[in-house]
Amino acid sequence: MTKMLRRSLLQGAALALAFAGTATAQDKPAIKIGEINSYTALAAFTQPYRKGMELALAEINASGGVLGRKLEVVFRDDAFKPADALRHAEELVRSEKVDLLAGTFASSTGLAVAEFANQNKVLFVAAEPLTDAIVWDKGSRYVFRLRPSTHMQSAMLVEEAAKLPAKRWATVAPNYEYGTSFVAAFKKQLSAVRPDIVWVGEQWPAQGKLEAGPTVDALDAMKPEAIFNATFGPDLARFVREGNTRGLFEGRSVVSALTGEPEYMDPLKEETPNGWIVTGYPWQFDERPGQVTFREAYRKATGEHPRLGSLVGYVTIKSIAAGLAKAGSTDTEAMIKAMRGLELETPVGPVLWRAGDHQSTMGAYVGKTGLKDGNGVMVDWRYADGAKYLPPEAEAAKLRPADANK
Structure with a gap:
């Protein structure tokens, strides 16, 4: 065999190995995230949420994925029903073999999936449910919330509500975990x-079934000087329309959770x-560089x-990707260790x-409602850093079950 032939064969073998290595990297199985959410029941929020997730996935996978593997999300619709959420969680883990679970909108569905994750030792990144219970009194080592x-949004609103001269307050909120915990x-x-x-009285309409006339009349009869409202979605629209028509808001202050979110204000x-104190977006x-970059990429x-x-979905996927990169694997224990103390930059700043309690420090915008060109907007707003509205980690850890921080 000549030297030239030997060299040619060796070069060919090296090239074949290189192609084989490339094929192996490309053929690695995707890291699968099982995503459960109320895509039909609460489409105004969850459809933009899904689009935000898909934007983050596209960015991550275009950059090579995580751990040399693509990220893949397997979506399931829970129809705002805890039983459906549990059924999907079981199927995603047993049949789809997902590496972790994410999502849920309602506090009730979030708690149901959190319990499943705890019992089955599966990581669950709860994106949207707001109840304090999911990280505190019903917290789990397997559950993190974005x-x-x-508690946090209430504290942000109370800073402004406390400045009002009003002494007589009434409340209205949906009669399930989110509403009761917020009130x-x-x-x-x-x-x-x-x-x-x-506190002169409360109204507890069923979520999605608010009877606006009777609710407005009942609140008016209480003669409050201010109202705290936690309704959202179509219930909020009915409440606002009937309240405007019947003069409920005239001469009264209103503090309203979530109302400044474009999903509900648009x-x-x-x-x-005009002039409601709200959390929103x-x-x-917001002309901060990270927010401008996100806004333009999303558009x-x-x-x-x-x-x-959109923002919540985007940050959820970015957080999971950062956690996986830090963990170095999809092993559940490694991911838990990595998520504890994970820091990342987001469109709204560092998170x-x-x-201590598996709660992220993502904040919220606080401001007032106003009108511009016939559309609702937030005015006089500020971004409230979530870290300032949480108890110290050592204190928060004491609010959790004894085995939650092992």
Whole structure:
């Protein structure tokens, strides 16, 4: 065999090995995320949420994925029903063989999936449910939560509500875990800084079934000077329309959770009430570099402006990807260890996933409702850093079950 032939054969073998290595890398199985959410029941939030997830997936996979593997999301619709959420969680883990679970919108479905994750030792990154229970009294070592909780958003709103002269307060909220926990947190925190407050009554409509006329009349009969509202979606639109018609809001202050989110304010258009204190998302006004980059990328990808759901979906996937990279594997214990204390940059600034209670420090925007060109907008807003509205990690850890932080 000549030297030239030997060299040629060796070069050919090396080239074949290189191609084989490339094929192996490309053929690695995807890292699978099982995503459960209320895609039909609450489409105004969850469809933009899904688009935000898909934008983050596209960016990550275009850059080579994570751990040399693509990220893949397997979507399931829970129809706002805990039983459906549980059924999907079981199927995703047993049949689809997902590496972790994510998502859920309602606090009730979030708690159901959290319990499943705890019992089956599966990592669950809860994106949207707001109840404090999911990381505190029903917390689990397998469950982490992204959005600022009812405790956190209540504290942000109370800072503004405490400045109002109103002493007589009434509340209205949907009668399930989110509503009851939000009202409880708001009442406790406002009373602590304003002991002169008198709570004159409550209304608890079923989620999605608010009877606006009777609800507005009942609140008006209580003669409050201010109202705390936690309704959202179509219930909020009905409440606002009937309240405007019947004069419920005239001469009264309103503090309203989530109302500044474009998912819920856009449909109100010219009916948007003026001057309500709200949490929300002034997507068109935040000119911080990270937010501008996200806004432009989302518009390019979807042809739409971002909603809060878009932001939450995007940060959820970015957080999972960062956690996987830090863990170095899809082993559940490695992912838990990596998520504890994980830090990453997001469109709204740095976010820390706290080790003490598995709550992220993602914040919320606080401001007032207003009108611009016939559309509802947030005015006089500020971004409230979530870290400032949480108890110290050591104290938060004591709010959790004894085995939650092992």
